[in-house]
Amino acid sequence: MTTPLIRLDGLTKAYPGVRANDDVSLEIAPSEIHALLGENGAGKSTLVKMIYGLVKPDSGNMTLAGAAYDPQEPRAARAAGVAMVFQHFSLFDALSVAENVALGMEDPPAMRDLSQRIKDVSETYGLPLNPSRRVGDLSAGERQRVEIIRCLLQDPKLLIMDEPTSVLTPQEVEILFQTLRKLSAEGTAILYISHKLEEIRTLCNSATILRGGKVVGKCNPRDATAREMAELMVGKGLSVPARSGKSHGLVALELERLSMPAPSNFGMPLRDISLQVRSGEVMGIGGVAGNGQDELLQALSGETRAPGKRIWLFGEDIGARGPRSRRAKGLLCAPEERLGHAAAPNMTLTENAMLTGSLRRGLERNGFLDWRAARNFAEEIIARFDVRTPGPNNAARALSGGNLQKFVVGREVLQDPKVLVVNQPTWGVDAAAAAAIRQALLDLAAAGGTVIVISQDLDELMEISDRFAALNEGRLSDPRDTAGLTIEEIGLMLGGAHGMEVAHV
Amino acid sequence: MIRLVKRPQPSAAWSYGAPLLAVLATILAGGLLFFFLGKNPGEAIATIFWEPLFGEFAFFYRPQLLIKGAPLVLIAIGLSLGFKAGIWNIGAEGQYIIGALCGAGVALAMYPLNVFWLFPAMVLAGALGGWAWAMIPALLKTRFGTNEILVSLMLVYVAEQFLASMSLGLMKNPEGFGFPGSRNLQQYPAAHNAEIIANTGLHWGVLAALISVIFAYVLLTRHRLGFSIRVTGDAPRAATFSGVSPKRLVIFCLGTSGALAGLAGLFEVAGPAGQVTIDFNVGYGFTAIIVAFLGRLHPVGILLAGGLMALTYIGGDIAQSQLGLPAAAIQIFQGMLLFFLLAIDVFTNYRLQIGRQEAA
Numbered sequence: 001m002t003t004p005l006i007r008l009d010g011l012t013k014a015y016p017g018v019r020a021n022d023d024v025s026l027e028i029a030p031s032e033i034h035a036l037l038g039e040n041g042a043g044k045s046t047l048v049k050m051i052y053g054l055v056k057p058d059s060g061n062m063t064l065a066g067a068a069y070d071p072q073e074p075r076a077a078r079a080a081g082v083a084m085v086f087q088h089f090s091l092f093d094a095l096s097v098a099e100n101v102a103l104g105m106e107d108p109p110a111m112r113d114l115s116q117r118i119k120d121v122s123e124t125y126g127l128p129l130n131p132s133r134r135v136g137d138l139s140a141g142e143r144q145r146v147e148i149i150r151c152l153l154q155d156p157k158l159l160i161m162d163e164p165t166s167v168l169t170p171q172e173v174e175i176l177f178q179t180l181r182k183l184s185a186e187g188t189a190i191l192y193i194s195h196k197l198e199e200i201r202t203l204c205n206s207a208t209i210l211r212g213g214k215v216v217g218k219c220n221p222r223d224a225t226a227r228e229m230a231e232l233m234v235g236k237g238l239s240v241p242a243r244s245g246k247s248h249g250l251v252a253l254e255l256e257r258l259s260m261p262a263p264s265n266f267g268m269p270l271r272d273i274s275l276q277v278r279s280g281e282v283m284g285i286g287g288v289a290g291n292g293q294d295e296l297l298q299a300l301s302g303e304t305r306a307p308g309k310r311i312w313l314f315g316e317d318i319g320a321r322g323p324r325s326r327r328a329k330g331l332l333c334a335p336e337e338r339l340g341h342a343a344a345p346n347m348t349l350t351e352n353a354m355l356t357g358s359l360r361r362g363l364e365r366n367g368f369l370d371w372r373a374a375r376n377f378a379e380e381i382i383a384r385f386d387v388r389t390p391g392p393n394n395a396a397r398a399l400s401g402g403n404l405q406k407f408v409v410g411r412e413v414l415q416d417p418k419v420l421v422v423n424q425p426t427w428g429v430d431a432a433a434a435a436a437i438r439q440a441l442l443d444l445a446a447a448g449g450t451v452i453v454i455s456q457d458l459d460e461l462m463e464i465s466d467r468f469a470a471l472n473e474g475r476l477s478d479p480r481d482t483a484g485l486t487i488e489e490i491g492l493m494l495g496g497a498h499g500m501e502v503a504h505v
Numbered sequence: 506m507i508r509l510v511k512r513p514q515p516s517a518a519w520s521y522g523a524p525l526l527a528v529l530a531t532i533l534a535g536g537l538l539f540f541f542l543g544k545n546p547g548e549a550i551a552t553i554f555w556e557p558l559f560g561e562f563a564f565f566y567r568p569q570l571l572i573k574g575a576p577l578v579l580i581a582i583g584l585s586l587g588f589k590a591g592i593w594n595i596g597a598e599g600q601y602i603i604g605a606l607c608g609a610g611v612a613l614a615m616y617p618l619n620v621f622w623l624f625p626a627m628v629l630a631g632a633l634g635g636w637a638w639a640m641i642p643a644l645l646k647t648r649f650g651t652n653e654i655l656v657s658l659m660l661v662y663v664a665e666q667f668l669a670s671m672s673l674g675l676m677k678n679p680e681g682f683g684f685p686g687s688r689n690l691q692q693y694p695a696a697h698n699a700e701i702i703a704n705t706g707l708h709w710g711v712l713a714a715l716i717s718v719i720f721a722y723v724l725l726t727r728h729r730l731g732f733s734i735r736v737t738g739d740a741p742r743a744a745t746f747s748g749v750s751p752k753r754l755v756i757f758c759l760g761t762s763g764a765l766a767g768l769a770g771l772f773e774v775a776g777p778a779g780q781v782t783i784d785f786n787v788g789y790g791f792t793a794i795i796v797a798f799l800g801r802l803h804p805v806g807i808l809l810a811g812g813l814m815a816l817t818y819i820g821g822d823i824a825q826s827q828l829g830l831p832a833a834a835i836q837i838f839q840g841m842l843l844f845f846l847l848a849i850d851v852f853t854n855y856r857l858q859i860g861r862q863e864a865a
Contacts, residue, residue: 341742367728
């Protein structure tokens with residue numbers, strides 16, 4: 001066996017309250033395309049940040065090409081031959097491709113030479129890109145090529161790619177894979193991070209699976225089945241609650257083949273989403289971030305208007321209705337982004353209580369606002385959801401993320417919603433408060449309300465939802481009862497392998 | 506090292522103190538400027554701030570204060586609504602001109618008919634004219650996403666050309682012996698925006714300015730529309746989430762500020778100015794931007810700031826004639842006021858931290 005290019009030995013990194021990486025060891029040989037698999041929060045990002053010099057490990061050591069490797073900063077990592085393409089691009093829209101590449105270099109050559117080199121590299125690796133184009137005009141896939149070429153110009157020995165396909169079209173994915181295979185054939189090792197099992201099976205020749213910061217398995221993805229990998233990734237510890245399919249009420253909210261264009265370059269279009277949710281039911285929608293969660297919430301809240309006959313609330317077509325009208329009818333939403341979307345950062349909690357509560361809590365009359373009532377409402381939210389703040393006159397931005405989350409969820413729950421849609425209800429909230437929020441959602445359903453929880457936390461979804469569906473590339477899988485759902489089925493739904501895939505394994 | 510650190514909460518003390526500090530800093534820096542121009546700084550400052558209010562000729566200057574302050578306040582109130590929501594109407598000067606032309610046009614068309622409804626009709630025409638001129642950037646923005654700053658600003662120059670054409674052509678006084686300019690509305694009783702109480706400067710425009718202050722205050726603090734404006738300024742996505750339609754807000758804010766600027770123009774042309782002339786506009790529409798910010802976009806603040814600005818105008822004029830200060834020096838003095846206000850304003854949301862940054 002060849003000597004490994006990079007070897008991680010017992011890497012451990014703890015943050016307050018969580019061990020992000022616990023004794024992680026792995027080896028990558030030259031030419032190897034190595035997959036790093038795991039759910040959100042499994043510790044993948046921390047691990048690659050340590051390799052790239054962004055985070056220092058608490059203990060453990062690394063060797064690169066036989067020599068001790070301990071990068072103090074990304075520059076040192078790059079000098080040692082490690083390059084990384086991040087999930088979120090750091091490019092300037094107003095500058096050309098070549099100028100953007102030059103900005104990332106230690107001492108950039110003359111612009112004309114650089115343009116020539118960019119052209120050479122892009123031709124060699126089949127990444128079509130014109131160095132003089134403005135980045136603002138490029139597609140997501142083309143922007144990613146700029147980042148990749150920026151890395152390739154450094155002649156890396158190890159290339160780290162963090163969920164590169166999350167923003168790409170299928171055609172762009174195919175081009176990317178050809179490039180990566182070519183690089184691998186030339187001896188470059190690639191560490192490839194993804195949740196998408198099918199992708200990993202076609203591209204990678206070894207895989208390390210992380211869960212809860214620990215290595216829980218290694219395999220050759222070409223031999224392993226998607227089911228085995230899903231099982232490792234999701235974990236057998238996942239408690240599938242025995243929530244029987246109890247009888248539910250009438251259909252409260254119905255989506256009928258809802259398709260919406262992507263709202264921005266980095267957005268995800270919604271594709272043909274159909275869903276029926278009944279009164280008294282908790283519907284869990286899982287999926288990897290950026291697969292249409294935000295867009296689905298905005299389509300339901302009324303921020304983006306749907307075409308007619310696509311969204312029905314208690315049998316009424318509400319697609320063309322705005323947020324206020326939908327709220328009046330009992331459809332309430334809590335977006336994921338707390339500051340700036342769910343709440344206005346510089347406004348007080350009283351004002352933020354007014355923001356969505358004015359209609360259903362009777363805080364306004366003929367357009368005139370009753371600030372005393374709004375203050376009472378804010379105080380009620382603070383008391384009922386244990387929001388830690390000196391008082392309702394504090395600005396939203398002065399609250400910690402978890403506390404603001406409690407406020408935002410509490411604000412909607414306390415408005416007696418008929419249908420409540422929450423995106424990431426317990427993100428950044430401590431365990432006790434998370435349990436309280438989940439309980440509030442369950443209570444709402446028990447009282448006959450309908451709850452749709454969009455979350456990346458599978459444990460959370462399994463704990464509280466009656467049915468489960470996964471969002472993938474803007475498509476929603478067929479909902480399944482959580483009661484009968486097996487772990488590998490969940491993994492397959494998340495990974496984008498649709499119903500038919502199950503039949504093969 | 507000196508760094509700015511964001512405060513967890515905006516500081517209330519700085520928020521109220523900033524305009525006062527800005528005035529103080531302007532007096533200091535302005536005094537220095539006057540000193541280098543070879544004038545006695547104390548005397549120059551006293552001439553600007555003291556003379557119009559309590560000097561020998563205060564009986565003449567005090568009414569002037571209302572006449573100059575009213576259009577500033579009226580326009581600034583309208584602008585402040587949009588500015589709060591991040592909608593930048595820079596073209597109030599143009600809307601002011603068009604409002605004056607429309608209002609005066611109604612009067613000139615009716616001349617010499619003396620009917621009680623003429624003045625109300627002129628007021629309506631003035632407001633509509635300003636509103637319509639502001640609708641151009643509003644509709645272009647909502648339909649095609651153009652930048653309202655550029656469009657509204659450029660329309661000022663269009664309006665100026667229009668004004669020149671009107672005062673030399675269509676609206677020229679047929680009995681004016683060929684001089685440019687329209688008939689004098691001060692001599693047309695039904696159209697004259699006369700003083701409500703003689704020799705006080707209190708004309709209908711002053712009343713309109715006071716009413717607009719009250720309306721804006723109630724709107725911003727008590728009404729959902731005002732709340733929508735404030736939320737949009739702080740977090741546009743949160744505003745959309747709460748149910749605000751950004752396009753409707755653009756149309757409302759630009760429309761209102763245009764209508765108020767048009768009103769200001771009408772009251773001016775029918776009252777203190779009296780006639781449509783080539784150089785009818787004197788920059789109220791631009792100065793009102795300073796007034797709006799100096800008043801912290803708050804209705805009461807704008808009322809005070811409008812008074813202060815009018816004071817520096819009149820005091821500046823006195824300083825020019827009595828002390829021989831150049832007009833440019835007075836303009837610098839006024840510009841400094843906005844400059845210092847914006848600079849000091851930073852401390853409302855940030856505090857200064859001196860010393861080394863803590864290790865990350």
